[in-house]
Amino acid sequence: MSHSLVTMSYIVAAILFILSLSGLSNQETARKGNYYGMLGMAIAIIATTLGGSVIGSLNVYGILIGALLIGGTIGAIAALKVEMTQMPELVAIMHSLVGMAAVLVGYANFMDSTITIAGVEKTIHEMEIYIGILIGAVTFSGSVIAFGKLSEKISGKPMLLPGRHWFNLALLIAVIVLGYVFLQQVESGGNAILPLAIMTGIAIIFGIHMVMAIGGADMPVVISMLNSYSGWAAAATGFMLSNDLLIVTGALVGSSGAILSYIMCRAMNRHFLSVIAGGFGTAPGAEAAAIEGEVQPIDAEETAQLLQAAKNIMIIP
Template structure:
C-alpha cells in the first residue's frame, strides 16, 4: 500500500499542471447522464483492492490473498496513472512524458530488484524504515514542485492549497530524517541507546510553534515572494531537525513502534501530496497507510504497556544498559549441552518454542520447523508463543515461521499461551531476550510494565543464545540465572540442527 501511494505521486510530479485537464467524469449521452471515466473507475477498483489487501494481511491464512490483492491494485493504479499522465498535458508532449515515465519505472525497478536480492529478512525492518523515509522525501520534493509551478486548481484554492503544501512538506521532512535515523539505529550504524539533549521536550515544542508561525506567514505573504520561499525553506530545515531529534531520543526497545509510527507519518505525507496534485487515489491510499500505521502503533504500544506520548518523548532504556552481573549478585547460570536438551525434549509431553530476533539472524527457522515436525511425530504437543513485538518488526516471527512451512494453528499469540506455561514441560527460547525478561515485572526496571512471555513458569527452560549479552533494549535478563533455566550457547541454527541429530 505504501508503494501504491508513491507511484501515482511520481507520475503526477512529472507535470503538476496536468491535474485539472482531465475530468474524472465523462459525458455519457445527450440526455445529461454521466458516467465515471475509466481513470476514476480504475482508482475505485485499486482503492478497494488496497483495502482488501490490508484486511487480508491481518491473518496468516489470508496473507497470500492479501498480497495478491495489493499487487493487482498496484498494477491497476500504475496503468491508470500512466494513462492519465500521457493524455492530460498535450502541451508537454506525449513522447516526453512517456520517456520520463519510462525512466522513473526503469530506475525504480532496478533499485527494487537489487534491494530485494540483497536484503535478508533480518534487514527488512530497516528497509521498511528507509522506504518510509523515501516517501517523506518525495512529499517534500513534490511540495516544492507544486508551489513553484501552481496549476489552475491550486490558484483557485489559494490559501487552502498553500496550507496543503506547507503541511505536506513539514510531515514529509519529519518522516524523512526520522525514518533514516531509525534505519541506522536498527542496522547498528548508530547507537541504539537514547541520545537526549537538555530540555528536549521544550525544543520539540519550540519547533512546532515556530513551524505554526511560519505557516501563517507563508499563507499570508504573496505567493512566490522571497519571504514566502524563506518561510518554506526555514520550516523544512526545522522539520528535518525535528524528525532526527525525535528518533534520536528513542531507545532500541521502542524502535519497532517508531518504524510503525513513521509508516503512519509517510501515509499522511502522501495524503497531503494527493491534495497538492489533485490525485484522489493518492489521497485514499495515503489515508489508508496513515490510519493503519497509527492503529498498528497503538496496538504495539499496548503490547509494550507504552503510550504514543511516552514513545515519542523518548528516553527509554537509559537505565538498562548494564553489564552482566558478577557471580553471586544475580546467581550463576547453568550451561547445558545438546544431548541433555535432546533427552529433555524426548521425555516431554508439551513443548513451547518462543522465537526472537536471534532466530532470524541465524536463519534457524528451517531446522526449528524440522524439529517441530519430528517432535509432533513422536506425540509431543508443540506450539509457538509469539510476543507482539518479537523481532524488530510486527509479524517478523510469523513471517519466518510461515516461510519454513510451520502450520498456522501452531503459532499462538502471547495471550493464548501466557496462562498455560505452568503446564509446559520444556520451553525453548530461541534467540529471544527482552520479550521473555522477568525484569518487566519488577518496579523500577526500564521495561517495567511491558507484557512478556512468562516462560519461567514452565518446568524447564532452555535458552539458545550466542552469549550472555543483554538484548536490544540493553536490559539484563534474570531469566538466565533461574534454577530451571539452562543455557545452550552457540549459533541457533547449528545448535538446533545438532539437537535434531541427537534425537535421530
Template sequence: MEKYIVDIVYLIGSISFIIGLKMLSHPDTARRGNLYAAAGMIIAILATIFLDKTIGNYLWIFGGIAIGTIIGWIAAKKVKMTAMPQMVSLFNGMGGACASVISIVEYTRHDFSHGGAAFVAIIMAGLIIGTVSFAGSMIAFGKLNGNIGDKVFPGQKFINLVILLAAVSLAVYLSIQHHGDDTLLIVTLGIAVLYGIMFVMPIGGADMPVVISLLNSFTGVAAAFGGFVYNNQVMLTGGILVGSAGTILTILMCKAMNRSLFNVIAGAFGNTSGTSSSGDKQQGTVKEISVSDAAVLLAYSKKVFIVPGYGLAVAQAQHTCHELEKLLEDKGVEVKYAIHPVAGRMPGHMNVLLAEADVPYDKLLEMEDANSEMPNTDVSIIIGANDVVNPAARHDQSSPIYGMPILDVDKSANVIVMKRSMAAGYAGIENELFYYPNTRMLFGDAKASLTKLVSEVKAL
C-alpha cells in the first residue's frame, strides 16, 4: 500500500517541478513557481522517509536534515545581494558532492558476483559528473568571491582532454571488472576533482554565470543517474529536467552575450589580453567633469538614461542612485534605466539590485528599447559599467567583444561615465567611449560620487 502512495507522491513531486520551472520563466508567476517546486520537494522527501519501509536510521536522517537546513537557511538569508551568484554556485557544488558521495557508497556496496557492468557504469557516471560539478562550482565560487584568479597556461586544453579521458577510461575499466577496487575508485575520484578544477580555472570571471549554469545542469544529470541507480522516478525526472533546462539556459545566456558556449569554455576573454591594442590607439584625450557641472547638466536635461553596471553593485549605491533619479524627476527630467542583459555578474543582476532600492519595474528598459531612445537622450550616465557600453563591439573586429550587442550610449548627446579609475573592464580591454568628444569622466567610488551629485542637484 505504502509503495503505491510513494509512487503517487513522486508523480506529484515531478509534476510540481515541471510546473514550478515553467512558472519560474515568467516574471509574474516566478515566485509562486519556486514555492510549488519547493512544496513538491518537501512531499517527495517526507514520502521517502516515512512511507518507504526499507528506510531506517531515522535519527541520522533527521540529524543531517536539521544541520543542512539550519546552515543552508542562515547562509541563504544572510548573503548579500551582490554575493548571490557565489551562493548559487556553492549550493550547486553541494548537490554535486551529494551525488558523488551517494555513488561512492553504492559502489562499495555493490555485489559484483552478479555482474552488472551497466549498473556500475551508471554509478561511475554519477560519481564523475557529480564530482566535476562540485570541484568546478567551488572554483567558480572562489573566482566570483575574488579569491581565485584566471590561470591559463599553454597546452591547457590538451591537458584537460587527457585528464577527462583518464577519468572516463578508469570508469570504464572499473565497470567491466568483476570485483570492486576501492583504491582505483579513489583515484578516479581524485582525477574527477582535478578535471573540475582545470575545467573552470582558465575561464574568465565574467563568464562564471554561464559556467555555473552549465555545472548546474551537470548536477542535474548526476542526480538523474542516482535516480537510475535507485529506480527512483522523482530523482530521474527532476534531474533530467534540470539537466536539459540548464543546458538550454546556458545557451541562452551565451546568446545574450553573442558568444558560443565553446567560445566561453575555451576561455576566450582570458586569452586575448593585449592582442586587441592593434587598431585602437586612442585619439583625443579623456575629459573630466566636476560634480557641480554634472549636476547642472543633469538637472537641465529633458531625458536622462542611467546605465548601471557591476560598479553600482559593488559600491551598494542603488539607493543613492534611486534618490538621484527621484530628485531629477521632481525637476521635470525624464529618467529611465537602460539595462544590458549581461550587466553585472549575472543576467538580471541589475534588475534585482534596482528592485531592492524600490525602483519601479517600468523604469527599467531592456537593451533594444533603450537603444531606440538613445538618439533622443540628452545625458547617459554610466555607473560602474564598462564593456557593455564599449562601441568597439560594433566596429572593431579585432576586439574580443566584437559582435556583442551593446547599449549605444555614445549616440546620446552627452555621456557621463562614473568610474573609479581608467582601468579596463572585466574583459580586460580599453574602452574607446572614454575618449569620445561627447564623453566626460567623473572619477570616484560610485556611491561617493552619487551622494555628492545628489546634494549638488538638491542645492540647485
C-alpha cells in the first residue's frame, strides 16, 4: 500500500472517529456512532498493517494476525457477557489496557536499537517516550483501582492519607527530577533505564493514590478523567511512533474526556483541579436549599397529562 493511500485511509478513519464522537453524544445516534468508530478502527488497523509500518516475513504477519484474533475474541466475549449496569467497569478496565499499551510501547521504543536519530531530534524523542510512559502508567494503575471500586472488589470509601496533597506534590517533583536525570543519562550514554523504571513506579503509585482518595459516588467523573488520560497516552504513543492517526485520535479522546470531566465537575459543584490531583471524594458540596412553599398533591391521571404536554422532563433521583 502506497504512502498516499495510507494517508488517505488515515484521513477517512479520523473523520469516522469524529463522527463517532458526535454520534455518541446523543442517545438516538449512539448506535450509529458505534458503527462509525468500528469502521474507522478497522480502516486504521488495515492501513497500518499494510502500509509499511509492519516489516518482516510472513511469520511476523502471522503473529500479528494471531494477536488480533486473540484480542478481538477476548473483547467480544467480555462485551457480550457484561450487563449494561456493568459498562462503567468494562470501560475502566479497557482504559487500563490503553495505559499498559502506552507503557509497553514506550519501553519497546526506548530499547529499539534500529532508531538512528541524534541531537535535538533525539532529545525530543526521548521526552516523548518519558511523557508517554508517565501518562500510561498513571492511567493503568488508576483505571485498575477504578475497576475495583466499581465492581466492589475494593471499598468505595475514599482513602485519605494525612498530607496527601504534599505527597502528590513530592511525587510530581520526583517525576520532574527523574526526567532531567533520564535525559542526561541518554545524552551521556549512561544507565537511562533506571530513572525511567523508577519514574514508572512513581507514576503507578500516583495513579493508585489519586483514585483511592476519591469516593465511590464520584467515580463517573473519575472514569471520564481516566478516559481523557488514555487519550493523551495514545497521543504520546503516536508521537513516539510518528503515527499521525494515533496523535489525532488521542487528542480527540483526551480533549473530549477533559471537557466532559469539567462539565461533570461543574454540575456536581466540584473543583476540576481537585479531580486531577485526587482526593476530592469527601469535599463538601453545595448546601441544601431550604424547603419553601406547600406540597401540592397530584394524582396519576393529572401526572400523565402533564408529562404528555411537557416539552422537557428532568428526572432527579
